[in-house]
Amino acid sequence: GESVGLHLPTLSVQEGDNSIINCAYSNSASDYFIWYKQESGKGPQFIIDIRSNMDKRQGQRVTVLLNKTVKHLSLQIAATQPGDSAVYFCAENFGDMRFGAGTRLTVKP
């Protein structure tokens, strides 16, 4: 029979375009958030983090936006490259690190 599992949201973008990956977190008391990237066969790798006293933080080609009012986090990747293809997880910390289901990003050449 068909297995039931997490159906990862997917995002497909053209190389060179900007990507926006969204995440809704669960706990209004969470005060620290991280975006991780997981490539096939590897563990999650840190991309960027943000604390709850900020609403925006920029890194190299990546920007994280935090909207505490609606408990929403987004990751923006500028000039997306084929090497950005992966599953992206947001994680929130309220005592321990809890991960979202992830979004699969596919970059078309």
Added chain:
Amino acid sequence: DAGVIQSPRHEVTEMGQEVTLRCKPISGHNSLFWYRQTMMRGLELLIYFNNNVPIDDSGMPEDRFSAKMPNASFSTLKIQPSEPRDSAVYFCASSPSGTDNEKLFFGSGTQLSVL
């Protein structure tokens, strides 16, 4: 730094057998975490240690699972007896001090298949 090191990378075993997964955290890190990743449930925290002491094991699914950290550079996750539903990728992660608001460094995982 070599990062978090897990072994084995792949493990195939038969139902009922004992399985031991191993982890070496990054040197100097005081906290160690075990996660399980499946398609059904995503990434789940099983247990974490701070200064070799288990702090929260509420994520350990049942008594068949046990974890130890005998010293700062080594931890094991044991499943006995193993069952097919334990098939998953098991990740170990470490962080410098274990305080809140600190990123985790993950190993490459152990892909476990229980037949």
